[in-house]
Amino acid sequence: MGRVSNAKQRLMEAVRDLIWAGSYGSTTIDQICEKAGVKKGSFYYFFDSKADLAAAAIDAEWKLRRPELDSLFSATVPPLERLRKYCEYGCGFQTEIKEKFGCVLGCPLFSLGAEISTQEDRLQKKIQAILDQKRKYLESAIRDAHAAGLIHAPDAAAKARTLFAYYQGLLTEARIQNDLEILRYAVRGTYELLGVKDPEPAPT
């Protein structure tokens, strides 16, 4: 075995936070090392480059976040409820982030994806794949909602694309404007976008 260490995790956390709070291009390896409390020698012991580290960090983060989404989008939950919960979860998440970082940061994958889309091919492919998976959650919720007669959406995949674009647009705008209020409308926007027939009948 030999010596053990959590430097690898510390590096992955550091790069995640730095890219998210700033950008990929503006975070340097030195910065990452300093934030992680790791010397450059150790950095290059574990990773080949910033892109390599970022790729590993993305994988790790997705592995971590996925169960939460699985539970939010559980088939046992009514489909429109899933979407509502997802919006609320996202909104709460961004609120925590704002408390922790002082800024609304939006979706890390989407921002990163947009930034490096024409560079870092390997990283890009990874991001695309995860975004595709995220869209699948929406797609199946929409399909279920359609099957239940709650909405009219014969092409669930197309509707999911629309809804996903809307979410990502909202999150990115929240980042650009540094404003959480933008996210407040998400649930209503979702229902309107899907043309939900009976938007939450108020209990009399």
Place this chain on the structure above:
Amino acid sequence: MGRVSNAKQRLMEAVRDLIWAGSYGSTTIDQICEKAGVKKGSFYYFFDSKADLAAAAIDAEWKLRRPELDSLFSATVPPLERLRKYCEYGCGFQTEIKEKFGCVLGCPLFSLGAEISTQEDRLQKKIQAILDQKRKYLESAIRDAHAAGLIHAPDAAAKARTLFAYYQGLLTEARIQNDLEILRYAVRGTYELLGVKDPEPAPT
């Protein structure tokens, strides 16, 4: 007067293209100078920094693009027509870009805004202001459409936010996936999102 030059414009064009095709963080002053065919001394003769140049370039570009939007969103055009034309214009624009740069690049302001949101405050404010203006075009088209009874949108500002988020999300996804097809759906997505009552009755 003294000597005349178009180096300033060349620098602004260069930075626009480089940031758009790549990212803000990854474009260096040397690169900009080389692309513009301008020496560093001249760069610093005209601008204080990369951020300063970028700000000037954004202003110039907006001044250039604004008349096109004014004409697309002319009040003389039926409101839903305006949105359709806008989508088609955007789609055509991205197609040209792809031919020229080899990649779908999306909305330069939005990508840049997302990248530098936590840095470069001055630049950020400028971007926010222009994005706000762009949203206004949508807002007034939606208000007119509502007034004409074409859609139900009592809160035009809110609907415009939703639609704008959708557009930006779409464009950014097109960039991330490097896929023009994503934009094809824009018009239909718009109509669905707005709940247009009679989506283009086919001529019998």
Place this chain on the structure above:
DNA sequence: AAAATAGTTGACTATTTGGTCTAGTGCCAT
């Protein structure tokens, strides 16, 4: 034609950055 103005040039510096290399250091299995 001279002077003032506007812009250009390229060499120069200091710093940051990515990346390497070697000598170590602590931990685990045997």
Place this chain on the structure above:
DNA sequence: ATGGCACTAGACCAAATAGTCAACTATTTT
């Protein structure tokens, strides 16, 4: 306890980068 393994420290290097400067050039004004 010792030898091998996983990891660390940090000095070091070359290239890239931001930014400066003084001498020079072209154009306009007078």
